[in-house]
Amino acid sequence: MEAVLAGRGIALVRYSLVADLLNADLLQCPMDISVPAEYQYYLVAPEAKFRTDKVRAFVSWITGQVPAG
Numbered sequence: 001m002e003a004v005l006a007g008r009g010i011a012l013v014r015y016s017l018v019a020d021l022l023n024a025d026l027l028q029c030p031m032d033i034s035v036p037a038e039y040q041y042y043l044v045a046p047e048a049k050f051r052t053d054k055v056r057a058f059v060s061w062i063t064g065q066v067p068a069g
Contacts, residue, residue, distance in 0.1 A: 010045035010055055012062070018044050030059055 001018065004011045005026060021027045027044040043062065049055050 004045050007046050007049065010043060010049055010058065012043050015042050018042065031063055 001011065001013070001021070003009055005021070015022075018027055022029060022042075022044065026046075028047040028050060029042050029044050030050045031043065043059065045055065050059065
């Protein structure tokens with residue numbers, strides 16, 4: 001999470017690990033998807049990262065890999 005907070009990338013993580021950072025607006029979750037599983041993960045990064053072409057392409061790809069609902 002230190003690298004993400006430093007603006008060096010994005011992360012796919014469990015909500016419980018980043019809930020405080022999301023609530024403090026230090027990170028942004030760009031998609032409203034949850035996956036029923038024993039563990040759940042969220043893609044988080046500083047908001048500016050989600051405007052880059054690389055990250056937008058990754059978000060598009062990863063959301064296509066997860067079934068809706």
